[in-house]
Amino acid sequence: MNQKQVYEIPTAKFKNVDFEIFEHDEAAKLGCLNQFWNGIPGRESDFSSCDEASEWMYDNLIHYRPFLQLFELCRGEAVSLNELAMKIFPNLSHEDALNAVSVLLSFAPLACNKKGMRLFPARMHMLFRGIKGVYACVNEKCKKHIEHGGISLGQIFLSENQLVCPSCNSPVYELCNDRRCGALFYRGYVLEEDVARGQAYLWQYPGQLLDQELKAIYLYIPTKEFKWRGERSKNQYAIRPCYMDVKSGFLYFNDDSKAGEDGYRKFYYSEFIGEGRPKEYTFQICPHCQHQLSQKQLSTFETRGNQSFNNLITTQFNLEPAVPEKEKEPE
Structure with missing residues (x-):
């Protein structure tokens, strides 16, 4: 890979990522990563494991324009999803741009070298604003x-x-x-x-x-x-x-x-x-x-108060699938 060249990623690649499959288990995650990177300049063959994918992304994500722009925008400050979508994918519809940003935020934290150092140690916060009335x-x-x-x-x-x-x-x-x-x-x-x-x-x-x-x-x-x-x-x-x-x-x-x-x-x-x-x-x-x-x-x-927030969080946890390795009850 040319270390100075920055590559573009076809927008169709972001639309084809299935988050339900991606978050299911390691094998499903590896399949999604291979499907995404297959045919992208700089990547010639499939990954044999998620560890191999993580190490390769640690070394190479900065050579792809959407990821590079994500790192630059998030460096040292909090940025909203809407702002990321608008700046990284200005030519996509709002819905497609948000979906593409979700792919970036799902893939980027996986980039990790053999020493366990993360390329993008980002923290994402979900903020909920109460309504004043209907x-x-x-x-x-x-x-x-x-x-x-x-x-x-x-x-x-x-x-x-x-x-x-x-x-x-x-x-x-x-x-x-x-x-x-x-x-x-x-x-x-x-x-x-x-x-x-x-x-x-x-x-x-x-x-x-x-x-x-x-x-x-x-x-x-x-x-x-x-x-x-x-x-x-x-x-x-x-x-x-x-x-x-x-x-x-x-x-x-x-x-x-x-x-x-x-x-x-x-x-x-x-x-x-x-x-x-x-x-x-x-x-x-x-x-x-x-x-x-x-x-x-x-x-x-x-x-008003904590009850509405508690109900919202409870519903969110009920809807979100469990992490496979944590599905069993603690001993």
Whole structure:
């Protein structure tokens, strides 16, 4: 091999690497390495063992442009996968570039000489950012709507800054749920006197009207088969239907004339005010599962504390295959 020449590696080589096979055992790993390096300038024959492959890569990876660029970019500083993909493989799609970087990061740490010295002793860290909440367009006929479990939601957002849906220009509100049964609710804010008058604009945040105090209200999103027998109840805290103009964001209470009208969506609400919660209209019972909500109120999808992180890590370990030589229980 010309010690001064830097070779290119065909992008097809990166696409053909099967990570499930590569991480299975030593024989599978050797097969993947041979398949990858076969036909590459500077390598004329197959490796007879993983040790031979490791020693050869220790001496020669710097002669291949993608690996050389990886070493230069990671020298002495932390670099994100997205940045590596963009700089090393600028002509590939984002998905293909990330896959190619994954191949580099899988192969490079294997490069090791007979003394056990690593050419690329890199550390990779996975950082998880908690979400601040989940938000959805109220228009069930939104161009990017989703349907699941008999419920239709407009386009979904993970940013609280999205007030209007870019797909259909309908308002966007935060989603909440009853964690026991999974029932979904939109949360918005209204003026108390407007609710009493039977028509109210649903604001997204409590501070949008500087000189007036807004009260939170939860709107139950019914499934297509949902029917509530107590719609006509005279109980002050009964669960009643309301109708939203999905373009303007106005709610209409005690007015069934909007039922079935195009551009209006039916929700359910209650004027119940929980103990210690004077600034919100909530529910005594969940419309979906009929359980009391006095102890466990509706919650947002914001990730807080260690429990969410623990669940994420647990799921990751359950999905990741075990290292073959460590599959047996410790003695």
